[in-house]
Amino acid sequence: PVQKPHPPIFVGGDAPRxxxxxFRYGDGWIxxxxxxDGLPLAEKLARIEALATxxxxxxxSPIPITTFATPRDPDVIARLGEAGVTRCIFxxxxxxxxxVMPRLDRLAALIERCR
Structure with a gap:
């Protein structure tokens, strides 16, 4: 990007490369x-930890990780945080x-429980 400082560039996906x-182009991973996709959560957590390693x-320095389609489970969210995830998208x-409003209320309650 030409703009300085540029907006962060998050690289999506989980292909072999x-x-x-x-590391080459991004400021984070999403x-x-x-x-x-059929990949168990344990394997996804292992990939998140592998990036940190x-x-x-x-x-x-640690690479910021934002997960997309994050499960709405406080235990999973805690495990993601332990693995290095810095932000979750629901x-x-x-x-x-x-x-929508009741769903937003439930989501807000989940976020408060996970803080």
Whole structure:
């Protein structure tokens, strides 16, 4: 980016060369935790920890990690924090206010429990 300082660049995905791209071009990593890809959460946590290990081995400061499609489970969120995740994104469907507001209330309560 031309702008200085530029907005942070988060590299998404989890292909074999993703970490290489994170270190070369990115300011952070944004993996999806969606269950539909078939990868168990334990393996996703291992990948998150592997990025932190690789950063240390390269003499780099910790790489910010933001998870996408984060499960709404306080225990999972705690494990993500222990593994080095710095931010979580939770999906919320575009629906009528009557549908969305209770979901936002539950999400706010979850966030408060996880602080």
């Amino acid at each position: 993703t970490f290489e791209r994170v 993996p999806s935790l969606a269950e539909r 690789q950063a240390r081995e390269l003499g780099r 999906g919320l469907k575009a629906q009528a206010e009557a549908e």
